[in-house]
Amino acid sequence: MTSILVLNGPNLGRLGSREPDVYGTGNLEDLRVALESASRSDHEIDLRQTNDEATLIGWLHEAVDNGSPVILNPAAFTHYSYALRDAAALVTKAGLILVEVHLSNPHAREEFRHTSVISAVATGVIAGFGFDSYLLALELVERRLG
Numbered sequence: 001m002t003s004i005l006v007l008n009g010p011n012l013g014r015l016g017s018r019e020p021d022v023y024g025t026g027n028l029e030d031l032r033v034a035l036e037s038a039s040r041s042d043h044e045i046d047l048r049q050t051n052d053e054a055t056l057i058g059w060l061h062e063a064v065d066n067g068s069p070v071i072l073n074p075a076a077f078t079h080y081s082y083a084l085r086d087a088a089a090l091v092t093k094a095g096l097i098l099v100e101v102h103l104s105n106p107h108a109r110e111e112f113r114h115t116s117v118i119s120a121v122a123t124g125v126i127a128g129f130g131f132d133s134y135l136l137a138l139e140l141v142e143r144r145l146g
Contacts, residue, residue: 001044005068007059008049009075038135060087069097071137078116089121099137102127
């Protein structure tokens with residue numbers, strides 16, 4: 001069974017209560033249920049969240065070591081974490097899929113959110129569709145896995 005890592009960065013543990021007008025009213029458990037419902041039975045969804053940059057980097061290293069595709073919402077780390085960017089590059093350089101996702105459209109928000117240091121090393125980016133950003137990423141990953 002292929003494990004698909006769904007990794008979430010800082011403050012995403014507050015989904016459902018943090019700025020619901022921007023991020024929606026669903027929480028991480030709701031996201032887990034949506035992903036598991038949408039997934040084919042031969043793929044395990046491994047959803048994780050951390051506020052810690054080092055933990056997120058370690059999970060990307062784990063993806064490389066285990067050959068796991070990644071759906072990554074780097075949250076605030078999107079805009080400035082070169083260490084996370086380098087770890088994400090390890091995933092794609094290993095021939096694995098890494099889809100950068102965002103609940104909101106960063107380009108429609110404050111100017112500092114317009115730049116992603118992750119996008120250039122990601123396989124692709126899906127943003128602005130709420131939980132559907134993750135579901136679209138999952139559909140793509142599963143299609144690519146065959």
